[in-house]
Amino acid sequence: MKRAIIRNNILLLVGAFMLFFIIVFFSLFAFEKRNQASFMTFILNEVEIEYEQYTGTDAAFVDDYGYDGRRITIMNEQAIVIADTHHNEVGYDESAQDEIVNLGTIASRTSAHIGEELLYMATQLSDGTILRVSITLETQTQLYSVIIWGLSIGSIIIIVIYYFGLKEVNKNLLKPWMKVKEGLLALNEGHYQVMSLTSPYSEINDLLYEMNIINEGTSKHLAQIEAYHHQLDRILNTLQQAVLLFNRDDKLTYFNQDAQKIFNLEDDDLDAPSYWFIRDNQLKNVIHETNQSQQDAIIDVVIDEHTYEAKTIYLNTYEEFGDKPRVLLILKDVTSQRQLEQVKRDFIAHASHELKSPLTSIRGNAELIEYDMLKTKEEIKKSARQINKQTTLMTALIEDMLMLSKLENIEEKPKNEHDLSSILDDVIEQLSIEAKNKDIHIHVTSEKLLLKVDPLDMYKLFKNLIENAIKYSDNNKEVHVTLKKIDRYVCFIVKDQGIGIPKEHQQRIFERFYRIDKGRIDKGTGLGLAIVKHIALKYDGQIALNSSLQKGTEITIKLHL
Numbered sequence: 001m002k003r004a005i006i007r008n009n010i011l012l013l014v015g016a017f018m019l020f021f022i023i024v025f026f027s028l029f030a031f032e033k034r035n036q037a038s039f040m041t042f043i044l045n046e047v048e049i050e051y052e053q054y055t056g057t058d059a060a061f062v063d064d065y066g067y068d069g070r071r072i073t074i075m076n077e078q079a080i081v082i083a084d085t086h087h088n089e090v091g092y093d094e095s096a097q098d099e100i101v102n103l104g105t106i107a108s109r110t111s112a113h114i115g116e117e118l119l120y121m122a123t124q125l126s127d128g129t130i131l132r133v134s135i136t137l138e139t140q141t142q143l144y145s146v147i148i149w150g151l152s153i154g155s156i157i158i159i160v161i162y163y164f165g166l167k168e169v170n171k172n173l174l175k176p177w178m179k180v181k182e183g184l185l186a187l188n189e190g191h192y193q194v195m196s197l198t199s200p201y202s203e204i205n206d207l208l209y210e211m212n213i214i215n216e217g218t219s220k221h222l223a224q225i226e227a228y229h230h231q232l233d234r235i236l237n238t239l240q241q242a243v244l245l246f247n248r249d250d251k252l253t254y255f256n257q258d259a260q261k262i263f264n265l266e267d268d269d270l271d272a273p274s275y276w277f278i279r280d281n282q283l284k285n286v287i288h289e290t291n292q293s294q295q296d297a298i299i300d301v302v303i304d305e306h307t308y309e310a311k312t313i314y315l316n317t318y319e320e321f322g323d324k325p326r327v328l329l330i331l332k333d334v335t336s337q338r339q340l341e342q343v344k345r346d347f348i349a350h351a352s353h354e355l356k357s358p359l360t361s362i363r364g365n366a367e368l369i370e371y372d373m374l375k376t377k378e379e380i381k382k383s384a385r386q387i388n389k390q391t392t393l394m395t396a397l398i399e400d401m402l403m404l405s406k407l408e409n410i411e412e413k414p415k416n417e418h419d420l421s422s423i424l425d426d427v428i429e430q431l432s433i434e435a436k437n438k439d440i441h442i443h444v445t446s447e448k449l450l451l452k453v454d455p456l457d458m459y460k461l462f463k464n465l466i467e468n469a470i471k472y473s474d475n476n477k478e479v480h481v482t483l484k485k486i487d488r489y490v491c492f493i494v495k496d497q498g499i500g501i502p503k504e505h506q507q508r509i510f511e512r513f514y515r516i517d518k519g520r521i522d523k524g525t526g527l528g529l530a531i532v533k534h535i536a537l538k539y540d541g542q543i544a545l546n547s548s549l550q551k552g553t554e555i556t557i558k559l560h561l
């Protein structure tokens with residue numbers, strides 16, 4: 001800018017000087033012409049007067065009155081030269097010359113006889129004689145060149161002085177703009193910098209003052225926007241949901257930290273089209289469709305074994321062009337929610353199925369009695385026993401289901417301590433008949449152990465495991481039950497010599513309604529080990545299973561003391 005101002009000013013000045021030269025030159029020229037005319041007329045008059053008074057010959061006259069720089073020529077009526085100051089030879093004809101043709105006017109040309117640039121003027125006397133005077137142009141030319149040189153040198157000096165003066169003025173003029181530049185740059189980086197009002201020009205100081213006010217306001221606004229931006233970012237990053245924004249071309253314009261993790265995004269991916277980082281076709285399509293149809297949508301997508309509920313929302317930004325976000329995509333991890341829903345669905349299906357068998361049996365037996373199909377007392381008794389058995393099974397099933405539901409829903413830990421060994425004694429006593437029926441001997445090793453538990457939980461845990469050991473053992477086998485403290489744990493171990501659990505089923509026997517022998521519903525509800533697992537989970541315990549076919553099973557439960 002500084003250079004441009006200097007260059008333009010100098011060009012302007014040079015132009016002005018050139019114009020000035022031309023005007024001066026032509027004015028001088030016009031003035032000189034007028035001057036020459038009166039000068040020549042004066043000389044011619046003087047020569048004319050002197051000639052008329054002169055009594056000598058023409059040749060003597062030109063000798064006496066002609067001198068260097070002033071040439072006198074005397075011609076007859078036909079303009080034939082009679083005498084000439086600068087030329088001895090006479091008799092030549094000058095009638096064609098301009099000053100002769102136009103008497104009383106000035107003519108200028110290079111003299112053929114003298115070889116110099118001369119000015120001519122002639123007049124005719126009353127006797128017909130023509131008198132002509134001529135002077136050299138040299139004096140005029142010299143004057144012109146002195147003037148031109150003087151003007152040129154003067155102009156150059158003026159231009160040089162003007163250049164340095166201009167530079168200084170420029171410096172003062174531009175200094176405030178540098179401050180404005182610094183102020184704006186600082187503002188761009190988020191700082192507010194006051195521009196000092198030190199310009200020698202009050203107008204510039206006024207401007208700087210106004211700009212300071214604007215800058216202060218702008219920087220406050222910028223700080224507010226930045227704070228708002230940070231706040232929004234923090235909120236979006238703590239949502240535990242992935243948030244992404246897409247423009248009208250399905251290009252990414254924003255993503256939060258969760259989105260970054262799910263799609264492995266980097267800052268460079270901003271402005272990338274959705275298909276660059278989204279593999280799932282359904283998700284890509286739903287973004288595109290929301291963009292086109294302006295309709296929100298919800299779908300479930302699976303990304304890296306996680307199930308996400310993907311919600312697209314059309315943002316009505318009233319922007320036809322540009323990079324404004326148009327589609328908001330929110331992904332919520334619903335993996336456990338969906339698993340739970342599936343578990344619930346399975347549970348309901350299983351529970352209905354489990355309840356159906358005893359109900360069918362009860363109904364069948366009831367109908368036999370109702371329609372007098374049973375003849376003997378013994379038959380009626382058998383049906384009644386069957387109804388009783390199925391009812392007991394159903395009751396056990398419902399009790400187990402309620403127990404499971406309670407374990408899943410109540411997370412509060414018990415506050416009172418109970419002696420586990422006395423609970424175990426109760427269980428052993430309860431199961432002693434069952435064991436006796438199969439001639440199974442239960443060896444119990446236990447010690448008094450106080451733990452903050454719900455006694456019903458421990459009762460169920462001990463009972464389910466010992467009952468299974470009896471149920472899945474042949475007659476005359478032995479079951480070893482141990483309750484003891486090892487390090488900082490309570491260990492409860494049930495070891496039998498039963499049929500054992502095949503390897504491929506060992507992972508799954510703790511699932512609800514999972515039975516190895518699907519046909520043996522009468523053996524149990526299929527919920528026993530699921531309840532054991534939930535009780536262990538409730539007390540942050542661990543379960544270990546060790547079993548081999550036809551040799552026996554050992555299940556260990558470890559609970560923190």
Ligand code: ADP
Pocket residue numbers: 464468469472496498499500501509510514515516517523524525526527528529530553
């Ligand atoms: P159930 O009511 O059928 O016993 P559980 O959940 O208690 O249901 O056990 C699930 C399945 O695990 C049983 O059906 C059985 O096949 C197997 N099982 C459990 N305990 C033992 C064991 N001690 N020995 C062999 N198999 C067992």
